[in-house]
Amino acid sequence: MKYPNGILKNNNNLITHSNRGMSLEEDLNQTNDYYLQNDIAVIYKKPTAITIKKVDYKNNDMITEAYFKTPSTTDYNGIYKGYYIDFEAKETRSKTSFPLANIHKHQIKHLINISEHGGIGFLIVKFSLLNKIYYLSIDALTNYLNSSDKKSIPVAYFEKYGKEIKETYNPRINYLACVEVELNEKNNK
């Protein structure tokens, strides 16, 4: 749970990017880069949270002892059309459901906070073996958590209450199209 996407160990149904051509993280970085280059949005992945214990200043300032830290927030945030955007992205090899152990409780609390302060919070979940990617708003996530104490969210729930993101060439994962739909829904309420 504490490993950043790029150096994940293959356990807990998580997938490493050595297992396939391109990881979700790489696809999202390419997508965010596309948004930035085309002046659509300014969204970045945060650096991996670590605690640095020792630095060798005599040897090119090499960090020689550090540890992964449980992140306080989500991995991605930024701005789109003046809206604050905040999300977490996860991959699973499960074909039936997304294990909630993949998301920290304080990350969900953080996304709820963001939503209450007027931001747009969501999850992007990739079912690698189904080749499906979904956008799930924080509202849809909290509705599920409030109505169920299950340890995972079934694919059917994403299908019904989430939005599928079809992979495209450029940008690869156009999640802002889902944000756009959500903004329209909110403005029409």
Added chain:
Amino acid sequence: MKYPNGILKNNNNLITHSNRGMSLEEDLNQTNDYYLQNDIAVIYKKPTAITIKKVDYKNNDMITEAYFKTPSTTDYNGIYKGYYIDFEAKETRSKTSFPLANIHKHQIKHLINISEHGGIGFLIVKFSLLNKIYYLSIDALTNYLNSSDKKSIPVAYFEKYGKEIKETYNPRINYLACVEVELNEKNNK
């Protein structure tokens, strides 16, 4: 330039927090924590950007080789009253001016980007030996950069075009008061 605040070496007029009671970073973390606990805003410092080269999975997943990376963005971002907030914070021991070498060009470009997308971008600069802290909006910063090719910004410019932040007990550095003034100025235009 590449060192995170907490482990800065004492050079380039930068100050380490071993030199005084409390660093600007610690004061800002306390301030952001105050904003979070009181449900005023959700603003965090990003983790230090590093490149991880080696991890010892047999020894508590200790990172044994990593290097500091030039950050792509600023150190702090988040949300306040629905507005996207983004800033960089720096300390200097200079008594006369803030050396611009302390800020990367792509960090300034990033703040300009944020501003163009409807966010609030700014600098917080502390003149440690003068015991003065200033808020400088990205507009005031770019006005200075466009009218001058000097290597540093004089204290007098901060005094005239910035906003002084008086240190208080809790929150320690109430920079959102400056954001509030800026929002009022923009809404009255």
